[in-house]
């Protein structure tokens with residue numbers, strides 16, 4: 001059983017328990033401890049989490065939550081805290097990848113390359129592993145798959161020289177990613193080589209690549225590399241194959257070097273930005289936590305004003321707020337459901353995946369404020385400009401506009417329905433209108449919750 005399954009079982013216990021008393025909380029905490037220890041989370045951390053949950057479990061619930069919901073939320077938050085929140089690297093220009101043998105550096109170089117290429121950056125990768133034969137070819141292949149530029153000097157022994165040449169070659173690029181050699185341990189040789197590469201590259205970002213199978217040992221490794229070269233970010237690989245992934249995540253979060261990405265397979269796009277919250281809700285399966293997280297979200301979702309939407313002022317800004325709010329929830333349909341439009345959302349929008357939403361978010365980010373408020377402004381030249389800025393295809397911008405228009409139409413129709421039933425109110429419509437009226441009122445109330 002993976003970390004997610006065991007944690008979910010613990011949560012189920014709270015939701016299924018007859019009465020919530022100290023005993024139930026203790027039992028739940030025990031389950032959580034088992035799950036965390038099984039995932040190789042360091043015992044001290046496990047203890048700290050347990051204490052936090054026990055302390056907060058019987059605090060006064062906020063915003064109309066029941067005691068049961070409060071406990072689930074407290075537990076969830078405590079787990080997110082040890083996993084770390086979302087930390088996105090700030091527009092990196094040069095990234096040095098380091099790590100032990102087989103950690104996944106060369107693979108990650110390609111994945112990162114693709115990740116940033118998709119975000120509109122011109123990327124070059126440098127083959128500075130002059131230690132392992134065929135490292136050159138491996139990175140060359142990965143770069144080709146990712147569609148980014150490659151530089152290496154075949155047969156050259158000095159990694160620093162390769163890096164110096166590479167930096168010259170990629171002068172006009174937005175981002176340089178530098179692979180490096182691994183060793184079986186962090187010995188003097190590896191340290192001095194990395195330091196030389198570091199000097200030649202002058203990277204502000206030095207990221208450690210570490211396998212999820214390291215579990216809680218990841219902390220020691222991260223600390224050692226940090227001491228040697230000043231690691232400021234971490235990529236955890238092989239999240240797909242190890243039950244210890246949770247341990248590695250927690251351990252790295254504790255070192256203060258943010259876990260930026262996780263790699264979840266061998267393919268070049270098995271790669272994602274890390275966010276403890278999103279990760280946790282996914283591994284635990286959204287279903288069981290759905291009601292609770294929705295409720296907690298309602299309290300946070302004051303940004304969306306349902307009355308604005310009802311008036312028909314549905315613009316990209318509102319759409320964007322929805323996308324932001326849905327990030328944790330998994331699909332747009334769920335937010336719409338909360339607004340009371342659930343059944344009327346077009347099927348594609350309901351099933352819009354995380355990746356697509358992320359991509360829409362990037363596109364809306366590239367619009368001007370005016371364009372967000374007045375979607376009709378988007379003509380061909382604007383679309384082309386947005387596409388360039390977002391590093392996307394024109395096609396994707398048009399797809400977003402199409403989705404957006406569908407949603408807008410749907411909201412309009414819904415509003416029309418409401419108005420019509422007001423005007424032509426007959427005996428038989430009374431009940432229906434009352435329902436709608438109450439629905440609207442309840443909705444307003446929902447969004448005023450604090």
Ligand SMILES: Nc1nc2c(ncn2[C@@H]2O[C@H](COP(=O)(O)OP(=O)(O)OP(=O)(O)O)[C@@H](O)[C@H]2O)c(=O)[nH]1
Nearest residue numbers: 101102103104105106107182237238263264265266
């Ligand atoms: N399943 C899985 N395999 C991965 C992942 N990342 C890398 N690998 C595999 O792990 C192996 C080692 O990856 P490399 O990228 O060569 O590792 P490296 O750190 O460059 O290794 P050295 O250059 O020898 O130090 C390869 O077979 C990769 O395909 C991942 O996230 N999941």
Ligand SMILES: [Mg+2]
Nearest residue numbers: 105106129135
């Ligand atoms: Mg390598």
